Amino acid sequence: MSKLQFKNKWVLVTGASSGLGQEMARQLAYQHQANLVLLARRRDKLEQLKTELEKDAKVNVKVVVADLSNIKDVDRAMDDILKDEQLYGSILNAGVTYFGRHAELGWDQFETMLQTNVVSVVRITNRLLAHFEATGNEGGILIVSSMAGLFPVPYQSAYSATKAFILTFARALTHEIKNPRFSLSVYAPGGIVTEMTAGENFHDLQGWLMPVKQAAKEGIYALQTRKSTYVPGLLNRVGGFFMNLLPSKFITGKMSKVYERALNKAQGPNPKI
Numbered sequence: 718m719s720k721l722q723f724k725n726k727w728v729l730v731t732g733a734s735s736g737l738g739q740e741m742a743r744q745l746a747y748q749h750q751a752n753l754v755l756l757a758r759r760r761d762k763l764e765q766l767k768t769e770l771e772k773d774a775k776v777n778v779k780v781v782v783a784d785l786s787n788i789k790d791v792d793r794a795m796d797d798i799l800k801d802e803q804l805y806g807s808i809l810n811a812g813v814t815y816f817g818r819h820a821e822l823g824w825d826q827f828e829t830m831l832q833t834n835v836v837s838v839v840r841i842t843n844r845l846l847a848h849f850e851a852t853g854n855e856g857g858i859l860i861v862s863s864m865a866g867l868f869p870v871p872y873q874s875a876y877s878a879t880k881a882f883i884l885t886f887a888r889a890l891t892h893e894i895k896n897p898r899f900s901l902s903v904y905a906p907g908g909i910v911t912e913m914t915a916g917e918n919f920h921d922l923q924g925w926l927m928p929v930k931q932a933a934k935e936g937i938y939a940l941q942t943r944k945s946t947y948v949p950g951l952l953n954r955v956g957g958f959f960m961n962l963l964p965s966k967f968i969t970g971k972m973s974k975v976y977e978r979a980l981n982k983a984q985g986p987n988p989k990i
């Protein structure tokens with residue numbers, strides 16, 4: 718399969734109002750001259766980015782405001798996007814986390830995370846796949862999972878499980894695709910410096926985080942070169958290789974200690990449950 722070439726093509730980026738999605742949108746515009754569909758809930762951030770990219774990168778940008786935790790909004794957004802734009806690439810990046818004791822995660826918050834991180838990703842992938850199978854057009858999807866989907870992360874148990882779901886979903890589904898010009902890739906970064914990791918619970922883990930520019934660049938590379946599963950950063954890849962050689966219970970136990978320590982430092986050792 719040939720590499721994707723984004724110049725003058727439309728690329729959807731969900732979660733483009735901050736962090737990884739915003740940076741991928743910027744790099745796609747400035748370095749690849751892609752036209753962009755920017756999706757998130759915060760209209761002001763998306764409009765600001767649209768103004769900047771249209772003026773400075775000279776690309777076309779469309780803003781779609783949608784709440785991906787609401788399935789009706791997901792469908793409305795996809796109707797709108799597939800009606801107007803000849804989509805070429807799609808980066809399903811929007812996501813939310815919860816870092817804390819699972820017992821303290823409210824049910825509503827859990828459902829919102831499940832809808833955003835899992836249900837919307839499956840729904841959008843279904844819509845895109847049906848579109849590309851019907852048209853036979855060239856294109857690709859990048860689903861943003863996480864290393865937390867490859868290795869279970871205590872104190873992010875539910876988040877970690879949502880990322881494992883979409884990782885396995887994408888890896889399996891890719892083998893069902895009939896359109897030979899269409900690819901489904903999954904991206905599994907470790908920690909990144911973004912709004913998601915800006916909270917005080919993550920304070921002790923800042924040394925592990927990858928700059929967002931590097932994470933964005935490697936994500937675009939994974940989509941462009943149609944990688945099946947891609948982990949950015951040599952250290953993450955080497956670390957992941959060795960972690961796979963060790964018993965899962967041992968590795969998860971070690972991770973548990975690190976995350977528990979970070980949480981205790983941020984919240985004190987005897988949190989209310």
Ligand SMILES: NC(=O)c1ccc[n+]([C@@H]2O[C@H](COP(=O)([O-])OP(=O)(O)OC[C@H]3O[C@@H](n4cnc5c(N)ncnc54)[C@H](OP(=O)(O)O)[C@@H]3O)[C@@H](O)[C@H]2O)c1
Nearest residue numbers: 732734735736737757758759785811812908909911912913
């Ligand atoms: N940061 C990390 O360490 C890390 C590591 C591995 C993987 N990831 C993954 O990378 C992706 C991007 O995360 P990030 O680190 O860039 O976090 P971020 O800065 O918090 O950005 C999250 C993005 O998702 C959007 N979003 C959240 N809920 C939404 C909803 N209900 N509907 C529509 N958009 C929604 C947010 O926009 P609005 O608030 O404007 O809606 C925002 O643009 C996530 O899938 C995350 O799981 C992050």
